[in-house]
Amino acid sequence: MDKSASPYRRKAGLLILVVLTGYAVMNLLWQGFQSYPNLPATDPVTIHEARIAQLRTLLPASGAVGYVTTVENDRIFAAEKTFTNVEFLAQYVLTQYTLAPRIVRNSPDLPLVVGNFIDGPPAPGFLEKNGLVPLKDFGDGLILYRREGKP
Amino acid sequence: MILFLIASLLISLTSGILLTFLFCPSLKNGAAGPAFRLFAGSGLGLGVTSCLYFVCLLTGLTQHLSAMDLGVCLLLGISCFIFFRRPAARGGQPLPETGKRSRFPILLAGIFSVELVASLGSFVFAFLKEPHGRWDAWLIWNMHARFLFRGGEHWRDAFASGLDWSHWDYPLLLPLSIARSWKYMGGESLSIPAVMAFVFTFMTLGLLWCALSLLRSRIQGCLAAMILLGTPFFIVMGASQFADIPLAFFILATLVLISLQARSPENQPGALILAGLAAGLCAWTKNEGLLFLLIVTGSLFCTAVYAGGWRSALNRAAGFLAGALPILLMVIYFKTQLSPANDLMAGFGPAAVAAKLTDFGRYAEIAKAFFITGISFTQGLIDIRVGMHLNPGAVNILLLIGYLFLAGVRIDGRDRIGLLQSAAALGLMLIGYFFVYVLTPLNLSYHLATSLNRLFLQLWPSVIFLCFMIAGSPEPVQSPGDRPGTAPAQPETRSTKENKPKKTRGPK
Numbered sequence: 001m002d003k004s005a006s007p008y009r010r011k012a013g014l015l016i017l018v019v020l021t022g023y024a025v026m027n028l029l030w031q032g033f034q035s036y037p038n039l040p041a042t043d044p045v046t047i048h049e050a051r052i053a054q055l056r057t058l059l060p061a062s063g064a065v066g067y068v069t070t071v072e073n074d075r076i077f078a079a080e081k082t083f084t085n086v087e088f089l090a091q092y093v094l095t096q097y098t099l100a101p102r103i104v105r106n107s108p109d110l111p112l113v114v115g116n117f118i119d120g121p122p123a124p125g126f127l128e129k130n131g132l133v134p135l136k137d138f139g140d141g142l143i144l145y146r147r148e149g150k151p
Numbered sequence: 152m153i154l155f156l157i158a159s160l161l162i163s164l165t166s167g168i169l170l171t172f173l174f175c176p177s178l179k180n181g182a183a184g185p186a187f188r189l190f191a192g193s194g195l196g197l198g199v200t201s202c203l204y205f206v207c208l209l210t211g212l213t214q215h216l217s218a219m220d221l222g223v224c225l226l227l228g229i230s231c232f233i234f235f236r237r238p239a240a241r242g243g244q245p246l247p248e249t250g251k252r253s254r255f256p257i258l259l260a261g262i263f264s265v266e267l268v269a270s271l272g273s274f275v276f277a278f279l280k281e282p283h284g285r286w287d288a289w290l291i292w293n294m295h296a297r298f299l300f301r302g303g304e305h306w307r308d309a310f311a312s313g314l315d316w317s318h319w320d321y322p323l324l325l326p327l328s329i330a331r332s333w334k335y336m337g338g339e340s341l342s343i344p345a346v347m348a349f350v351f352t353f354m355t356l357g358l359l360w361c362a363l364s365l366l367r368s369r370i371q372g373c374l375a376a377m378i379l380l381g382t383p384f385f386i387v388m389g390a391s392q393f394a395d396i397p398l399a400f401f402i403l404a405t406l407v408l409i410s411l412q413a414r415s416p417e418n419q420p421g422a423l424i425l426a427g428l429a430a431g432l433c434a435w436t437k438n439e440g441l442l443f444l445l446i447v448t449g450s451l452f453c454t455a456v457y458a459g460g461w462r463s464a465l466n467r468a469a470g471f472l473a474g475a476l477p478i479l480l481m482v483i484y485f486k487t488q489l490s491p492a493n494d495l496m497a498g499f500g501p502a503a504v505a506a507k508l509t510d511f512g513r514y515a516e517i518a519k520a521f522f523i524t525g526i527s528f529t530q531g532l533i534d535i536r537v538g539m540h541l542n543p544g545a546v547n548i549l550l551l552i553g554y555l556f557l558a559g560v561r562i563d564g565r566d567r568i569g570l571l572q573s574a575a576a577l578g579l580m581l582i583g584y585f586f587v588y589v590l591t592p593l594n595l596s597y598h599l600a601t602s603l604n605r606l607f608l609q610l611w612p613s614v615i616f617l618c619f620m621i622a623g624s625p626e627p628v629q630s631p632g633d634r635p636g637t638a639p640a641q642p643e644t645r646s647t648k649e650n651k652p653k654k655t656r657g658p659k
Contacts, residue, residue, distance in 0.1 A: 020545040021377040024383060024546045031273075032275075062302075081594065101306075103312045103313075
């Protein structure tokens with residue numbers, strides 16, 4: 001099958017292709033170049049990882065730990081699904097990402113529980129309701145709890 | 152540590168290149184032939200060595216990983232040596248050699264080089280912004296790599312951890328490739344996932360360039376690569392460390408190898424086996440790869456029945472499946488013995504299926520999303536809080552259509568069946584994706600907004616490849632092939648009927 005185009009059409013096609021791809025490539029580079037000076041010295045994931053990594057010394061090398069944060073556990077995923085807040089899920093996932101191969105369960109019902117309150121404290125009475133007693137406060141909203149059974 | 156990283160990559164690369172020598176012994180077209188071996192071979196090698204690492208994990212032989220890798224590499228090397236000592240192996244008819252260059256390709260190569268350097272810069276900026284990659288990288292792929300590497304003898308525990316949100320049913324090619332490099336280095340390094348992302352991104356680009364340089368002309372190769380470079384989403388997703396770009400690489404490799412076997416009869420059985428291997432590695436990279444493997448096998452078989460009858464179709468399907476089978480067996484083992492159920496299979500009863508299949512509102516919503524995303528996906532991730540909107544940017548599917556309209560269509564008779572197979576595979580993939588959305592148990596808008604653009608990107612390099620396989624040459628036609636300055640070493644264009652697969656030399 002050969003439906004050859006006239007030389008002018010071929011040249012026009014070539015010119016459009018070269019100009020548009022060149023523009024797209026340079027535009028992306030320019031965007032990267034422009035955003036570079038505004039980048040933080042350390043990216044958010046590395047900052048979060050360094051913060052959570054402090055827990056490692058007090059946790060067993062394997063097994064599961066619990067997790068609590070500013071909102072109730074069942075709202076972590078619900079907020080992301082409705083596009084209202086992805087931060088709580090990101091914080092939970094990054095906690096798991098840092099502490100692997102330990103399993104971080106999205107629940108306060110485990111003997112050791114990680115409290116990640118970078119966005120503020122939980123609702124009053126939440127910790128007491130779940131029998132969570134602080135083991136160590138690392139500062140910056142990171143607390144390791146021991147669970148003592150519900151009152 | 153760097154030396155061990157280089158060693159791990161070199162072993163993968165060498166294994167893959169040796170595979171291409173073994174199964175495609177005859178590839179000569181200036182720099183394009185060796186480049187094809189380098190780009191296609193590197194990806195296949197990374198896939199094969201990830202499989203080897205999985206076998207080592209299953210058998211508890213991870214401490215002997217490097218010895219096993221070297222053993223396989225040596226075995227492939229010896230096989231190549233024995234094979235190339237046969238006079239028949241050396242006497243194959245090569246692909247046409249490219250003749251002397253005119254000024255135009257050199258100018259185009261210069262523009263391409265500038266775009267390549269600029270894209271490398273964009274990739275580096277994206278990496279510096281997010282060295283851990285974007286959301287799915289640390290939620291899925293790099294997280295899985297950490298579990299596999301840090302878990303030691305208890306690496307299986309993660310699959311039964313109940314952490315469904317991390318999608319433990321996703322195949323392991325990328326996490327295993329990362330963990331394997333860490334194993335060689337003796338520790339974790341943040342740079343390894345980024346190195347893998349870089350390698351797959353630029354191997355996809357290189358494969359597209361050299362495949363078209365081999366099968367059409369250097370100019371077509373350059374233009375196609377420029378379109379891919381001009382796709383901001385491709386570079387952004389590459390730097391994001393997701394598995395979509397590795398999958399795009401293996402889909403492209405499958406279709407390129409299918410086209411290659413039609414062009415060089417002496418490579419026929421080998422190229423088909425390698426195409427099967429690449430399709431198998433699709434299934435080992437992402438769940439969408441399983442759909443691709445199924446579809447490409449079906450399209451290969453059906454078009455072969457149409458073109459050459461049942462016997463020829465069975466022969467071709469057998470060659471293809473012979474390459475895919477070892478990987479497919481591993482995927483089946485992984486899916487049945489290790490991975491939890493897929494979230495899309497949840498609540499998959501006949502009543503729920505029937506209700507969704509008869510809900511025509513879903514079809515309309517998906518069709519609208521396909522249209523908007525089809526034109527806009529090249530521009531990057533969408534803000535899910537804003538939702539989908541038309542954002543065509545400079546490079547998109549309309550540019551390909553416009554270019555085809557201006558440059559005209561010129562199809563080599565030898566390529567017809569391969570093109571038909573590839574087009575059928577890509578079309579059926581789109582239909583398959585459509586019905587995955589029709590049946591999804593997830594919120595439809597959420598599912599479309601968070602995944603459709605990535606699904607389109609997986610097929611994008613192959614769509615560009617297909618487009619430039621049929622596009623007329625931008626230079627005046629001078630020879631039976633559309634290759635200016637090319638010595639027409641191949642026989643004249645054959646008809647479809649003459650293009651039936653024949654019994655040829657090659658590895659048995």
